[in-house]
Amino acid sequence: MILVTGFQGYGGRSANPSEVIARALDGTRIAGTTVRGHVLPVDFAAMCVQMPALIDDVRPQVILSLGLWPGEPMLRIERVASNWSWFELPDNIGHRQNGKVIEAGPDGYLSTLPADAMQAAIRAAGLPCRQSATAGTYLCNATTYVTLHHCAGHHPDSVAGFMHLPYLPAQVADLLDQMATDSHLEMHQRADYASMHRDDMIAGVLIGLETACRESRI
Ligand code: PCA
Numbered sequence: 177m178i179l180v181t182g183f184q185g186y187g188g189r190s191a192n193p194s195e196v197i198a199r200a201l202d203g204t205r206i207a208g209t210t211v212r213g214h215v216l217p218v219d220f221a222a223m224c225v226q227m228p229a230l231i232d233d234v235r236p237q238v239i240l241s242l243g244l245w246p247g248e249p250m251l252r253i254e255r256v257a258s259n260w261s262w263f264e265l266p267d268n269i270g271h272r273q274n275g276k277v278i279e280a281g282p283d284g285y286l287s288t289l290p291a292d293a294m295q296a297a298i299r300a301a302g303l304p305c306r307q308s309a310t311a312g313t314y315l316c317n318a319t320t321y322v323t324l325h326h327c328a329g330h331h332p333d334s335v336a337g338f339m340h341l342p343y344l345p346a347q348v349a350d351l352l353d354q355m356a357t358d359s360h361l362e363m364h365q366r367a368d369y370a371s372m373h374r375d376d377m378i379a380g381v382l383i384g385l386e387t388a389c390r391e392s393r394i
Pocket of ligand 1: 243245
């Protein structure tokens with residue numbers, strides 16, 4: 177099995193591209209293996225319980241979690257999860273996790289996905305993709321950390337990691353309208369207008385997963 181997770185909307189946004197992509201991929205077959213798409217709540221405490229339980233239940237060989245990074249212009253494969261949370265925004269139940277993700281955990285984990293090969297394959301298909309050395313300090317980093325910590329202790333043969341996604345184009349169209357209505361900032365003062373079409377995100381994620389399966393001999 178392959179596990180793909182996305183998140184609900186958060187920070188006042190009704191949609192999250194990662195939810196759209198996780199739902200779209202649910203049931204897809206890759207390399208003879210079925211994809212299970214699951215949407216996680218934007219809730220630190222619930223994620224800390226649900227993610228390990230989901231991994232124990234699905235027993236996936238490949239785990240790719242997805243989330244929105246507002247303003248990111250391309251698919252962004254995360255290399256590192258750190259044991260540090262600094263929630264600038266409360267999660268959807270109003271909690272701000274400021275401190276360690278797991279109190280007794282190590283300082284960080286490196287993604288076990290074949291990031292170089294995934295990036296090369298996605299780019300070869302004509303889709304923009306890069307790697308990053310920080311998944312931030314919000315829930316996406318915490319989810320990656322919890323996943324890698326759980327796999328290290330209980331599922332050492334699974335490969336796991338995270339990919340951040342840009343906004344969907346319709347979200348940026350709404351932002352532009354909202355900005356024009358609010359008239360608080362000039363357009364050049366914001367840097368979160370990049371977007372990518374849903375079909376391109378799906379194509380890129382599928383290529384990434386195919387590559388991860390091939391490299392893991394699945
Ligand atoms: N992005 C947030 C959390 C949920 C999401 O989609 C993040 O980057 O941490």
